[in-house]
Amino acid sequence: MEILKIPFEQVPQLAAKDLAYTTANPALRPFYKYDVNLEAFAQVIEDKKKDVTNRAVLVEVLREQYKLFDLNDAVGQNIESLLDENTFTVTTAHQPVLFTGPLFYIYKIISTINLAEQLNKYYPKYHFVPFFVNGGEDHDFEEVNHATVFNKKIEWQSGESGPVGRMKTASLGLVLEELKQVLGESENAQRIYQIVEKAYTTQEFYGLATLHIVNELFKEYGLVALGTNRVPLKQIFMPIMEEELLQSSSQPLVETTQQKLEKLGFSSQAHVREINLFYLREQLRERIVREGDTFKVLNTDYTFTKEQIIQELHEHPEHFSPNVVLRPIYQETILPNLAYIGGGGEISYWLERMSQFAHFGLNFPMLIRRNSALWIDGSSANKMQKLELSAEDLFEETEVLIKNYIAKHSEGELSLAEEKSVLENLFQQIAEKAKSVDPTLEKSVLAEGAKQVKSLEQVESRIVKSEKQRHETALNQIRGLRDKFFPNNGLQERIDNFMPFYLKHGQTFFEVLKDNLDPLDARFVVVLGK
Numbered sequence: 001m002e003i004l005k006i007p008f009e010q011v012p013q014l015a016a017k018d019l020a021y022t023t024a025n026p027a028l029r030p031f032y033k034y035d036v037n038l039e040a041f042a043q044v045i046e047d048k049k050k051d052v053t054n055r056a057v058l059v060e061v062l063r064e065q066y067k068l069f070d071l072n073d074a075v076g077q078n079i080e081s082l083l084d085e086n087t088f089t090v091t092t093a094h095q096p097v098l099f100t101g102p103l104f105y106i107y108k109i110i111s112t113i114n115l116a117e118q119l120n121k122y123y124p125k126y127h128f129v130p131f132f133v134n135g136g137e138d139h140d141f142e143e144v145n146h147a148t149v150f151n152k153k154i155e156w157q158s159g160e161s162g163p164v165g166r167m168k169t170a171s172l173g174l175v176l177e178e179l180k181q182v183l184g185e186s187e188n189a190q191r192i193y194q195i196v197e198k199a200y201t202t203q204e205f206y207g208l209a210t211l212h213i214v215n216e217l218f219k220e221y222g223l224v225a226l227g228t229n230r231v232p233l234k235q236i237f238m239p240i241m242e243e244e245l246l247q248s249s250s251q252p253l254v255e256t257t258q259q260k261l262e263k264l265g266f267s268s269q270a271h272v273r274e275i276n277l278f279y280l281r282e283q284l285r286e287r288i289v290r291e292g293d294t295f296k297v298l299n300t301d302y303t304f305t306k307e308q309i310i311q312e313l314h315e316h317p318e319h320f321s322p323n324v325v326l327r328p329i330y331q332e333t334i335l336p337n338l339a340y341i342g343g344g345g346e347i348s349y350w351l352e353r354m355s356q357f358a359h360f361g362l363n364f365p366m367l368i369r370r371n372s373a374l375w376i377d378g379s380s381a382n383k384m385q386k387l388e389l390s391a392e393d394l395f396e397e398t399e400v401l402i403k404n405y406i407a408k409h410s411e412g413e414l415s416l417a418e419e420k421s422v423l424e425n426l427f428q429q430i431a432e433k434a435k436s437v438d439p440t441l442e443k444s445v446l447a448e449g450a451k452q453v454k455s456l457e458q459v460e461s462r463i464v465k466s467e468k469q470r471h472e473t474a475l476n477q478i479r480g481l482r483d484k485f486f487p488n489n490g491l492q493e494r495i496d497n498f499m500p501f502y503l504k505h506g507q508t509f510f511e512v513l514k515d516n517l518d519p520l521d522a523r524f525v526v527v528l529g530k
Contacts, residue, residue, distance in 0.1 A: 001530060003516050004391050005523035011372075011395055013491050017266045018344025021351065022369045022522045027264050031257065031351040034366040036520060038122050044338045045126065047363045048088060053336045055083050057232045062224065068208060069215045074222035078129045082224075082336065086126045089224075090115050091331065092341040092370065093133035096165055096210035098156055099147040099179065099196060100217075103493040103501075104343060108370040109214070110510070111519040112341045113221045115368065118520070128338075132214055132225040133331055136165020136207040137280065137321040147497045154178050158206075162283040163321070165207025165227060172200045172209075183499065188506045192499055217510075229280075233334050234317035240329060240360055241277060241320050242313055245288070245295070246306070248274045250325055253356045261352065269349040276325040280318070287323075328353055332362050339366040341519055371517040371525055374485060374492055375501055378529035383477055391526045397489070398482045402475050409471060420456050424449060 008014060008022045020028050024035075034040045062079045081087045092112040094105055109132055116130040144164050146155040156175045160167045176197055183189040199212035207227045214225045234241075243249050254272040262268065275288045279297040286298045288309075295304040304312060313320055322330045328350060331337065340350060350367050357364040376384070376391065384390070388408070393401060427449025434441035487495045501509045516525055 001512060002528040003512075004526040004528065005521070006392060006395075006526060007523055010392060011524050013395065013486070013489075015344050015348075017261075017269075017348045017351070018369070020266070021344070021347050021367070028266075028351065031261065031354060032367050033354060033364045036366060036368055036522075038118060038520065040366065041119060041123065041338060044363075044366050045088065045123070048336060048338055048365075049085075051332075051336075051361075051363050054236050054334070055085075055336065057236060058334055059083050061230045061232055062226060065208075065211070065227065065230075066215075068203065069212055070219065072219045075215070075219050075224055078222045078224050081127050081129060084127065087129060087336065088126060089129045089131040089335050089337045090119065090339045090341065091131040091133060091335060091337050091365075093135060093331065095135035095144050096207050097144045097147065098154065098175065099149065099497055099499065100210075100213065101144070101147055101497065103375075103496055103498055104370065104372070106217075106498045106510075107373055107493060107513065107517060108341055108343065109218055109223065110513045110517050111368075111370040113218065113223055114514065114517055115339065115341060115519050116222075118518075130221065130223045131335065131337070132218075132223055133335075134165070134207060134211050134214070134225055134227045135327075136210070136227065137163045137229050137278065137285070140164075141167075148495050149179065149182050149497045149499050152182055154182070160283060162285045163207075163229070163280055165205060165210075165229060166280075166282075167206045169200045169203055169206055169209050172206075176200060183503065186503060188503045191506075192502050221514075228330065228334070229318060229321070231318045234320065237322075237330050237333050238313060238317050240326070240333065241317070241322070242310060243360075244275060244277055244326060245309060245313065248290075249359060250276050250329075250356055253359055254325060254352050257352045257355055266348075269345065269352060270324045272325050273323070276323045278321040278323060280321050285321070288320075324349060325353075325356075329356065329360055329362065332357070332365060333360075337365055339368050341368045341370050343370055368519045369522065371519055371521075372491065372493055373513070373517070373525040373527060375527045376485065376529060377504070380481055380484065381528050381530065383481060387474060387477060387481075389478070389481070391528060394482065394485055398479055401478050401482065405474065405478060406471065409474075420453050423453055423456060427452065 008019055014022075034044055059079060059082050062082070066075070066079065082089070090112055092108045094108065097105060100106065112132065113130040116128040119126075119128040141158065141164055145158070146153055154175050156172060158167045158171045160171070179196065180193055183193055195213060195216045199209040199216070203209040203212050207229070211225050211227055214223070251272050251274055258268040258272070273287070275290060277288050278285050279288050279302065284300065286300055289296050289298060293306060295306070295309045296302065328340070342350070347367050347369055354364045374391070384394075387405070389401070427445060431442045431445040431449070434445045485492050498509070505512070512527060516527070
């Protein structure tokens with residue numbers, strides 16, 4: 001395989017704020033704490049040491065959770081190492097998407113694993129654990145209930161409501177059957193299907209099943225994964241949730257930062273609310289709102305006085321869940337974490353949080369943009385070579401590629417721009433002469449000129465159309481390639497699941513990523529098959 005790395009500036013599919021952060025635009029510098037490089041971690045470590053992290057509770061929760069999974073030595077050692085004050089995490093997170101969802105789910109985890117390995121080599125006095133936080137409390141079901149495998153959208157209908165992570169796996173039978181048919185019977189297909197099937201049939205809850213899959217895929221790299229809806233962890237976070245309920249501290253802090261970003265031309269990423277907590281019960285996840293002195297849970301009959309809701313929080317902290325605005329605060333409260341590795345959208349909402357972190361007395365972690373990648377199979381690479389298309393060319397719009405191809409391979413000149421210019425000048429001269437005789441004639445002459453130019457444009461279109469027909473096979477191949485690698489004109493990594501690549505390459509798929517994803521290298525990775 002050939003590996004290319006393209007500067008992010010040459011990737012038009014990236015959002016403006018994503019590109020601004022990745023390329024270190026000075027306008028964003030006031031909104032994050034650390035420059036992204038290995039040397040800066042020395043300061044991050046010293047700053048994080050000042051935070052109070054309950055390592056004993058974290059490790060005990062992880063020990064209990066991993067009783068449900070195959071705990072190998074690398075993961076077990078990393079869990080136990082978290083008791084040591086010189087051990088820190090580097091973390092990524094995602095909601096529990098069906099079959100791991102789009103490719104970037106895999107990319108962000110491997111980016112995190114590779115960052116931990118780099119840090120372990122660069123700072124031998126310390127130990128760094130790659131960490132994955134599995135969401136599932138505050139995400140809508142429609143965000144996580146589907147995956148695209150071989151261009152087929154497989155969708156799960158659970159028939160439940162409430163937190164996604166607490167939904168039962170019993171309803172996953174139909175999607176497992178569908179997946180098996182799509183994957184086929186190859187050795188690699190059977191291997192990956194068995195991992196997914198075991199997770200979805202032996203774990204009672206969907207959140208745990210997702211952790212099971214993540215563990216099976218990445219345990220050899222020592223990745224530690226955590227589902228955060230645990231009573232001991234919520235107890236640690238309880239003081240911040242209480243302040244959020246009684247004082248609504250987050251809203252003014254985040255909104256002020258959002259206004260500053262908007263003045264720079266960057267839109268807000270997350271909607272901040274007066275109370276940024278959900279209330280969770282069986283089959284229930286709804287926002288908490290305050291009306292006067294009463295706290296209500298939307299779309300339910302639950303109401304609380306101030307005293308009652310604080311009592312409920314202290315007796316059942318697991319009934320309270322941070323939304324996207326508070327989730328980073330929760331994560332950094334319970335983990336000895338130094339860096340968050342995420343996609344452009346995630347980095348964008350973290351950029352709105354630094355003053356919020358300062359208010360709650362927490363260190364703001366280094367923000368690192370995960371790697372992005374494009375996989376081009378060998379057959380497609382051969383087509384590209386015949387069409388004289390480079391990997392960089394593919395990032396252009398389809399019509400631009402077609403226009404460039406026609407211009408390059410046409411035997412004659414297709415543009416009538418010179419002729420149109422001559423015609424426009426001619427009618428301008430005629431209009432001047434007519435105006436000298438009768439000023440009212442100028443408009444009609446110019447209108448006739450515009451009409452003639454329009455006719456010339458139609459001739460030009462027919463010439464181009466005829467030339468396109470001559471190259472119809474090649475142009476259809478260009479369209480096919482562009483649609484394959486940029487579905488809906490977006491990035492492959494945001495649509496396609498990893499399983500088709502695993503079926504073709506097996507463990508080599510993960511090995512290639514492991515060898516070539518470096519989250520400290522702000523370039524887009526292209527894998528070209530042969």
